[in-house]
Amino acid sequence: MVVGFVGSGSMAAAMARGWVGELDGMLFTDSGSGRAAELAREVGGEAVESNAALAEAADLIVLAVKPAILDEVAAELGSAKTVISLLGATPLERVAAALPDAEVVRVMPNVAVEVRRGVLCLAGAESTEARGALEVLGHVVELPDSEFDAATAVVGCAPAYLALAVEAIADAGAAAGLDPGLARELVVETTAGTAELLRLRHPAEVRKAVASPGGSTEAGLEALDREGVRGAFGVAVRASLERMRG
Numbered sequence: 001m002v003v004g005f006v007g008s009g010s011m012a013a014a015m016a017r018g019w020v021g022e023l024d025g026m027l028f029t030d031s032g033s034g035r036a037a038e039l040a041r042e043v044g045g046e047a048v049e050s051n052a053a054l055a056e057a058a059d060l061i062v063l064a065v066k067p068a069i070l071d072e073v074a075a076e077l078g079s080a081k082t083v084i085s086l087l088g089a090t091p092l093e094r095v096a097a098a099l100p101d102a103e104v105v106r107v108m109p110n111v112a113v114e115v116r117r118g119v120l121c122l123a124g125a126e127s128t129e130a131r132g133a134l135e136v137l138g139h140v141v142e143l144p145d146s147e148f149d150a151a152t153a154v155v156g157c158a159p160a161y162l163a164l165a166v167e168a169i170a171d172a173g174a175a176a177g178l179d180p181g182l183a184r185e186l187v188v189e190t191t192a193g194t195a196e197l198l199r200l201r202h203p204a205e206v207r208k209a210v211a212s213p214g215g216s217t218e219a220g221l222e223a224l225d226r227e228g229v230r231g232a233f234g235v236a237v238r239a240s241l242e243r244m245r246g
């Protein structure tokens with residue numbers, strides 16, 4: 001299967017890197033920045049002259065542009081058969097109306113698709129080929145279109161929130177005397193191991209297992225509560241949702 005990316009930005013790059021070695025080819029366009037050619041070089045694909053030529057040559061199109069230019073781009077994709085839309089805050093119906101002759105699948109991925117450990121929320125057409133390709137990139141969850149905004153605020157945005165937490169803990173470790181590079185390595189590996197554990201155990205159970213009464217972790221958790229960290233994550237998710245809904 002040949003996949004054509006309309007747009008060669010951050011999310012297109014993450015998906016293309018995750019698909020290296022899995023497809024018959026990858027094609028890319030951009031709006032003139034040169035990112036399509038750069039990405040094509042990196043992943044062993046090809047930059048294409050126009051969106052129309054991309055739609056002619058690809059079996060599956062990934063719409064990876066900003067939502068505001070949907071109509072402009074859709075007008076150039078007349079011959080597309082199956083289209084995966086990554087457009088944030090853009091209902092399936094809206095994309096399907098812009099591309100009336102194509103089967104449209106709505107997908108909300110996160111950047112961890114680059115290492116094939118992404119989460120990909122999916123709604124829309126039952127394209128077995130598209131689903132098979134997406135499953136290579138991580139954990140696929142079918143979701144009603146109406147729940148996509150809420151899922152985006154968690155799935156799409158959370159890698160940035162978790163990265164911030166890792167950075168802050170590592171910085172604190174460095175301030176406590178660890179070499180900064182080592183502090184980051186320790187926190188990253190701790191995060192990876194904790195994520196594995198959290199697949200088996202409830203978060204409250206993990207917290208309880210670490211924080212013995214009167215111990216140092218308990219003191220740390222009490223400090224996080226005093227600083228309002230839990231509430232701050234709630235505020236962050238709501239802020240993302242508000243921005244998304246304009």
Ligand SMILES: NC(=O)c1ccc[n+]([C@@H]2O[C@H](COP(=O)([O-])OP(=O)(O)OC[C@H]3O[C@@H](n4cnc5c(N)ncnc54)[C@H](OP(=O)(O)O)[C@@H]3O)[C@@H](O)[C@H]2O)c1
Pocket residue numbers: 006007008009010011012029030031032033034035036051063064065066067069073086087088089108109110111156
């Ligand atoms: N980033 C994420 O984590 C994430 C997560 C989930 C969903 N998404 C969704 O994915 C989509 C892309 O986001 P992004 O973060 O990858 O954006 P981005 O980095 O800004 O990339 C957008 C790409 O679209 C290209 N473009 C603009 N006009 C075009 C046109 N007429 N024809 C072809 N390409 C065109 C741009 O070209 P130039 O390179 O020439 O500027 C750029 O390569 C958005 O709808 C977003 O909601 C993103």
